[in-house]
Amino acid sequence: MKSHKELAEEILGYPIGEDGCAPCPGAALHTTQSGPRDWRIWFDGEGKPHEYCFHQSCQSARDDFMRVLYRAISAEERGARSTRKATPKYQRPLPPAPKARKVKAEELNEDLALALAGRVEEEITFDWLRDHSPVEIPGNPRAWGELLLNELYPAGARILVFTAFASQGQYMYIVKDGVYKLGRKPGVEPVKAPRLPAGGDAGVWYLTAPVTGKWEPNPGKRDAMGNLMPGRRHAACCTSFPFLVLESDVLTADVWLKILVQLADPVVAVYTSGGKSVHALVKISAATPEEFNAIKSEYVLRLSAVGADAAAMTPVRLSRLPGCMRHGATGENGTYFKYDQPRLQELLYLNPGAVHGVPILTMPARQPRKAARS
Ligand SMILES: [Zn+2]
Structure with a gap:
């Protein structure tokens, strides 16, 4: 009698390693590069x-x-294996992977962007946004980070927080639980921290997709031996892809804001980068990166010509955490410079209940009107 592993090898048409690894029977359907250790059977x-x-x-x-x-x-266990050798379905050539429609970002059409912005007569300032924010923005910036995360994610959601952009994250915020300082390597236990970081050399970010908190092999990153490297911030670590970030690096903030407030899309938050840019977070509720990319295509088609940055619309996205200080920036030549004064990543607008079809422009000003902020 053949072992179950032998049966599996016969069906696959190739051997299975000692560790259970073998080329995936569905490798033809992979949308990213396949590796020898992607698939396992046990x-x-x-x-x-x-x-x-x-x-x-x-x-x-x-x-x-x-x-x-x-x-x-x-069949093997019944001892009644058929003598007829049919080609199993998956050994036939598999259909090619479904190709997501590649949408090309359009060049900025400045006339169009200005015409669109020109439909709003009012000046849209940071104070205007705070006055029309359905959730009141507290006076103390130290409260903004937790407020945003608590309002936008369900209890128990795990959000990675970064004081270094190109890293695996330094903190984990668990909604309705608290902040944890994370180890740099797998196996290091997280330690409860009193609060979110106050600032960072180039600012503080959060990963907009909630994560499991576990280190997982990253299919996109291999060491010199070809083994997958562990990571805790890649797509396989994310549990959902709820938000898309809209930002513009080609329009001035006043023009960009006048466009943002007219969008019919559910904008749940607006905040600054601590630099010149204003970012908007749009609720898209994608379950997978594939779904995210399908939805994103619509945004690229519709908004790239009026200044939205298509490169910022990715499923795994770090975005500025409001309420944190940014102490400097990296210049175009790649060297870091410190600002004379640290700059605040400002929370301007928060609307967790945003629905499609209700632009920010139609939100009533909150009463009574707050005194203007300095
Ligand atoms: Zn596979």
Whole structure:
């Protein structure tokens, strides 16, 4: 009698490694590069097969494979294996991966952007936004970061916070629980911290997609030996992709704000970078990176010509955490310089209940009118 592993190898048409790794039976459906350790199969105490792949796009082919394997195992156990050798479904050439429609960002059409902005007569200032914010923006900036995260994410959501942009994150904020300082490597226990970081050399960011908090092999990053490197901020670590960031690096803030306030999209928050840019967070509620990218195409088509930065619309996105100080910036030549005065990443608008079809411009001013902020 053949072992279950031998049956699986027969069906696959190639051997399975000692560690259970083998090329994924759905590799043709992968939307990112395939690696030799992406897919694993293992057999539990009862000899039942289980499998896992880092990619999700191959699920249907893997399901087909498992169906055929289960059938072969039960046939083998009944001792009634058919002599007729049918080509299993997944050994036939697989259809190519469905290609997401590649949408090209358009060049800025400045006349169009100015005409669109010109439809708003009022000047849209930071104070105007705070006055029309459905959630009142507290006077103390130290409260803004937690307020934003508590309003936009459900209790228990795990949000990574960064004081270094190109890192795996320094803090974890668990909504309705608190802040944790994270270890730099897998295996280091997080330690409860009193509060979110006050600032950073180039500012403070949060990952807009909530994460599991676990280190996972990153299919996009390999060491010299070809092994997947662990990470806790890549797409496989994210549990959902709820928000898309709209920013413009080609329009002045006053023009960009006049465009933002007219959008029918559900803008849940508006804040500054601590530099010149104003960023808007739009609720899109995508479950997967594929869904995010499909929705993003619509935004690129509609808004790139009027100044929105298509490169900022990515499923795994670090965005400025309001209420934190930014002490400097990296210049165009790549060297860091410190500001004379630290700059605040300002929270301007917060509307967790934003719905499609109700632009910011139509929000009533809150009463009584607050005294102007300095
Ligand atoms: Zn796969």
